[in-house]
Structures are given as C-alpha cells and as structure tokens.
C-alpha cells in the first residue's frame with residue numbers, strides 16, 4: 001500500500017531530455033537549463049500529485065523515472081522536505 005514514504009527516483013544517465021515529465025507533472029519535475037535532463041523538485045510528492053507522477057513514469061521514453069516506496073524501514077524515513 002502506498003503512503004507518504006513514496007518517493008521519486010531517477011536514473012539521470014538514461015534521460016534523453018524529452019520533457020514529458022515536466023509537461024505532465026510540472027510541480028514535481030523540471031529540466032536542467034543546460035542539458036535538458038530531469039531535475040526532481042519534489043522527492044516526496046503530495047498524494048494529489050501521485051497520479052501525475054505515475055503518468056510521467058509511464059510516459060518517460062528512457063524509463064528514467066521510478067515512483068516507489070522508500071527502502072528504509074518504517075519510521076526511519078526522513079521528514080518530507082522539511083527545511
């Protein structure tokens with residue numbers, strides 16, 4: 001079951017800078033101004049963003065983006081984007 005430990009992972013070396021992820025989930029993904037490769041803005045997206053992230057995962061031509069449960073055991077996860 002999905003919970004707040006869901007996080008965005010990328011294999012940047014496979015990114016072909018298509019921009020699909022930024023188009024589908026602009027609050028979560030951006031692109032590097034020079035290389036065009038993906039930049040993750042929000043590693044732990046809010047639940048209302050999950051559908052857009054899933055769509056970005058499905059649409060990524062390089063299979064760069066994964067959206068998955070954090071590997072750490074429950075309770076060991078870092079606070080979500082806390083300053």
Ligand code: SF4
Pocket residue numbers: 014015016017018019020021022031036037038059060061062063064065
């Ligand atoms: S959709 Fe995939 S290949 Fe395209 S910019 Fe995003 S991560 Fe890179």
